Amino acid sequence: MLRIEPYSEGLRQRIWWGAGSDATAEWAGRMGMNLMSSTLKDDESGEPLHVQQTRQIQKFRQEFAQHHHGFEPRVSVSRSIIPIVNDQDRAYFLGQRDSEDKFGMIDEKTRAVFGRSYTAEPDQLVTALAEDTAVAEADTLLVTVPNQLGVEYNAHVLESIMEHVAKPLGWK
Secondary structure, three states, rough: OOOOOOOOOOOOHHHEEEHHHHHHHHHHHHOOOOOOOEEEEEEEOOOOOOHHHHHHHHHHHHHHHOOOOOOOEEEEEEEEEEEEEOHHHHHHHOOOOOOOEEEEEOOEEEEEEEEOEEEEEEHHHHHHHHHHHHHOOOOEEEEEHHHHOHHHHHHEEEEEEHHHHHOOOOOO
């Protein structure tokens, strides 16, 4: 491969590929990129998102290991997590809980699975996230936040996740 110019030391280790299918995850492994898997991917088995993502991550790592890229790859998954810890959280999110993955067509040929939102009281979130095999398999968890509610509210959401969810799960 030709060197990318201008040269940036360590650039290869900082490139991430957002894979929407097992095949594109394997391609990213062949090319020597890190893997991002979001809350939407091609439905390749009818199973819940986290099960399909776990398989996707494993296929990526197997493919990456067959090549000599010179570094250990990283994997991230995304989740929407809203701990309900006060009346404001209840007002915004009570009754809007998508506790199940959704399946549907994103175009005429592609069936997809869209991951559930983790919106509940902290003890319920801890239980549900502990059962999410893709979160356990990944190196990094990217948390999506409701940015339309502003910086102050999102700081509250992130603090609530750190205090009431991450600590009990032993996340660092």
